[in-house]
Amino acid sequence: MTRRRCWLTALGVVLVAWIVGAEWVSIHVGVPENHFIDAAVGLSFVLAGLVALDRRPGNATGVLMIAYAVSAYFGNWSNLNIAAVPMIGMIGAQPSGAFIAHAALAYPTGRLRTRFERFVIGLIYGVNAVVCVVILLAFDPRADGCTRCAWEPAPFPSRTAVLTSLSLSQRAAFLTVPLFFLAVWLRWRRSTPAERRDLIPLWIGFAVVGLVYLMDGFASPDTTADQFSYLMWELQSVLQISLPLIFLWGLLATRLARSAVGDLVVAMDRPLLPGELRAALAKALGDPLLRVLYALDDGDHWVDADGRPESPPRPGEGRRAKAVTVIDRAGGPLAALIHDPALDAGLVRAVAAAAGIRLENERLQADLRAQLDEVRASRQRIVEAGDRERRRVERNLHDGAQQRLATLVLSLAMLRDRDGVDPALAASIEATTSDLKQAIAELRELARGIHPAILTEEGLPAAVEALADRSAVPVQVRTDFEGRLSEPVEAVAYFVVAESIANVIKYAQARAARVELSRRDGVLLVEVSDDGVGGADVSHGSGLRGLADRVAAVRGTFGVQSPPGGGTLVRVEIPVPAER
Amino acid sequence: MARSVLIVDDHAGFRAQAKALLAVAGYEVVGEAADGASGVRVAMDLSPDVVLLDVQLPDLTGFEVVRQIRSRPDPPAIILISSRDAADYGGRIARSGARGFITKADLSAMALESVLEGPAP
Numbered sequence: 268m269t270r271r272r273c274w275l276t277a278l279g280v281v282l283v284a285w286i287v288g289a290e291w292v293s294i295h296v297g298v299p300e301n302h303f304i305d306a307a308v309g310l311s312f313v314l315a316g317l318v319a320l321d322r323r324p325g326n327a328t329g330v331l332m333i334a335y336a337v338s339a340y341f342g343n344w345s346n347l348n349i350a351a352v353p354m355i356g357m358i359g360a361q362p363s364g365a366f367i368a369h370a371a372l373a374y375p376t377g378r379l380r381t382r383f384e385r386f387v388i389g390l391i392y393g394v395n396a397v398v399c400v401v402i403l404l405a406f407d408p409r410a411d412g413c414t415r416c417a418w419e420p421a422p423f424p425s426r427t428a429v430l431t432s433l434s435l436s437q438r439a440a441f442l443t444v445p446l447f448f449l450a451v452w453l454r455w456r457r458s459t460p461a462e463r464r465d466l467i468p469l470w471i472g473f474a475v476v477g478l479v480y481l482m483d484g485f486a487s488p489d490t491t492a493d494q495f496s497y498l499m500w501e502l503q504s505v506l507q508i509s510l511p512l513i514f515l516w517g518l519l520a521t522r523l524a525r526s527a528v529g530d531l532v533v534a535m536d537r538p539l540l541p542g543e544l545r546a547a548l549a550k551a552l553g554d555p556l557l558r559v560l561y562a563l564d565d566g567d568h569w570v571d572a573d574g575r576p577e578s579p580p581r582p583g584e585g586r587r588a589k590a591v592t593v594i595d596r597a598g599g600p601l602a603a604l605i606h607d608p609a610l611d612a613g614l615v616r617a618v619a620a621a622a623g624i625r626l627e628n629e630r631l632q633a634d635l636r637a638q639l640d641e642v643r644a645s646r647q648r649i650v651e652a653g654d655r656e657r658r659r660v661e662r663n664l665h666d667g668a669q670q671r672l673a674t675l676v677l678s679l680a681m682l683r684d685r686d687g688v689d690p691a692l693a694a695s696i697e698a699t700t701s702d703l704k705q706a707i708a709e710l711r712e713l714a715r716g717i718h719p720a721i722l723t724e725e726g727l728p729a730a731v732e733a734l735a736d737r738s739a740v741p742v743q744v745r746t747d748f749e750g751r752l753s754e755p756v757e758a759v760a761y762f763v764v765a766e767s768i769a770n771v772i773k774y775a776q777a778r779a780a781r782v783e784l785s786r787r788d789g790v791l792l793v794e795v796s797d798d799g800v801g802g803a804d805v806s807h808g809s810g811l812r813g814l815a816d817r818v819a820a821v822r823g824t825f826g827v828q829s830p831p832g833g834g835t836l837v838r839v840e841i842p843v844p845a846e847r
Numbered sequence: 848m849a850r851s852v853l854i855v856d857d858h859a860g861f862r863a864q865a866k867a868l869l870a871v872a873g874y875e876v877v878g879e880a881a882d883g884a885s886g887v888r889v890a891m892d893l894s895p896d897v898v899l900l901d902v903q904l905p906d907l908t909g910f911e912v913v914r915q916i917r918s919r920p921d922p923p924a925i926i927l928i929s930s931r932d933a934a935d936y937g938g939r940i941a942r943s944g945a946r947g948f949i950t951k952a953d954l955s956a957m958a959l960e961s962v963l964e965g966p967a968p
Contacts, residue, residue, distance in 0.1 A: 615868065665902070665931060669931070670861060670951070672952065673861065673930045673951035673954075675863070676952040677866055677868055677952075680955060681864070681868055684871065707952050711930075711931060711932055719935065720931055720936070724935070724936050724937060724939055730937070732936060732937070733934050
């Protein structure tokens with residue numbers, strides 16, 4: 268047995284003696300009550316208080332329960348009419364109500380949390396203190412017929428003063444009781460779900476107290492007076508026994524909740540779908556708003572189960588601050604549970620330990636998803652950078668070579684048209700001009716292939732129409748939308764159509780092709796079909812493969828149906844974030 | 848009487864060659880501008896018969912310059928020019944309000960006359 272437990276045992280012996288002694292006094296002076304039940308009430312408070320002190324040493328609830336029991340039994344001792352005992356008994360019995368109110372409002376942490384709570388409890392203690400001072404100064408036991416009280420009368424003996432103070436303290440209850448319930452209500456409003464769950468036993472306790480209070484009006488310990496009154500008396504005494512047990516149950520509820528860890532271990536024994544681990548942890552902890560983040564790079568980065576970056580909240584951050592419990596594994600952070608601050612830290616760690624291997628698995632999956640997202644984003648950035656570069660090259664060709672060649676054509680034309688130019692030279696200049704114009708046309712076609720200006724100028728439908736107009740195979744275009752799409756989407760869709768039409772011309776031996784562009788439900792659908800020989804294969808050749816990669820870069824899907832002899836259908840779906 | 852022409856193009860070499868070519872063909876080049884804002888201002892100041900206007904300018908697009916010039920009373924005939932092909936601009940040329948379009952390499956007095964003789968927008 269530890270030293271602490273020895274002290275608690277010794278304290279228990281003293282307290283049991285105090286209760287039993289008080290009951291002995293009641294029996295001795297003939298107080299009409301069920302002494303067995305009365306002793307049981309006191310002993311239940313003492314026992315619950317001692318258990319609370321043992322299990323929750325830092326929690327004041329145990330001390331307050333014991334204080335209540337000690338205070339309440341001062342009343343019994345005051346019946347011992349010797350020396351100063353009646354006065355001490357009266358003073359000692361005064362704060363019992365304050366102790367139970369304090370325990371209730373501070374439940375389950377044992378701490379009063381707001382200034383208003385401290386004010387209300389302070390007021391209740393204060394009223395009791397005033398009564399105690401009046402008793403100390405004015406109580407004269409001999410005026411009450413205590414002939415054996417071998418004790419000098421109070422400095423200002425006044426039976427009226429004592430009775431008035433006692434009466435006023437009872438009337439003060441009209442103020443303190445509503446204030447107390449207001450504090451309780453405010454406490455409930457500010458409580459988190461987990462705190463409310465802990466407070467429920469308290470409400471049960473209050474219901475019991477209220478019932479006892481109401482029964483008091485009908486109750487009488489006198490068996491000769493009225494059977495019903497006596498029954499009420501017995502019943503309220505029995506209900507009082509349950510009060511400390513309810514307090515104790517709520518206080519140790521987090522320990523009882525550890526059985527949830529066992530349920531969690533069982534739940535961990537089967538494969539979990541994404542998100543189920545969070546749900547299982549939330550259920551085990553009784554915190555439906557629980558969130559789990561996973562540490563990457565030794566905690567330098569955090570992600571949720573889907574791999575999306577997110578940082579744990581800082582302490583006190585947000586309107587309803589959350590607690591963050593970081594779970595370490597193998598010397599580094601594994602996960603962070605963002606939970607209700609009212610949850611028992613030990614229970615949170617126990618639950619996290621039970622789910623340890625699952626947390627590790629989910630962290631690996633989250634890491635994988637984060638990497639996948641990064642790869643996708645990186646691929647998108649690469650494609651977008653490529654598109655930007657294409658636009659830049661096309662612009663440079665336009666601003667540089669094409670301009671110079673056009674100017675050269677004009678210079679040659681002027682030279683050719685000069686008076687007195689040798690006809691042979693004029694013919695040669697004309698031939699050179701023609702070659703230059705051909706070069707300009709080829710350069711223009713090259714620039715168009717790199718990035719068509721019409722796509723930038725007019726958007727996808729117009730660019731596809733222009734493409735169809737230049738095609739060697741007749742291409743019918745059908746579009747069911749107007750307006751612009753984002754630059755990456757327009758570029759990807761355009762090159763899908765351009766490459767597909769190029770394939771139709773080169774390989775399909777088709778008589779005609781058809782392009783359909785439609786937009787619905789946040790998706791751009793691009794279909795290019797022909798009536799050619801079919802047999803196209805994405806795995807062969809870099810053209811279709813490259814298209815599939817470009818489409819994937821904008822989170823689209825790419826499919827090819829090309830049965831031999833049955834034509835080819837290229838079908839692409841691209842999510843469209845916003846109109847331009 | 849010779850038609851007066853304003854050339855708006857950011858390439859000085861092209862402006863010089865175009866000016867010489869048009870002068871030989873009997874046009875009077877009354878002014879030049881290297882960007883869209885200057886082009887609008889000079890067109891208002893000089894009131895030329897024809898504005899030869901590059902589609903790609905450093906500050907404004909040729910289409911915007913057309914809109915601004917045509918918003919004033921009694922606007923000149925505007926002919927868009929570019930080293931790109933008309934097809935590269937889709938329907939924008941037709942919608943712009945310009946009299947027509949000539950690729951820079953095809954610029955000549957004959958091409959100019961052909962466009963000017965066409966229907967006004």
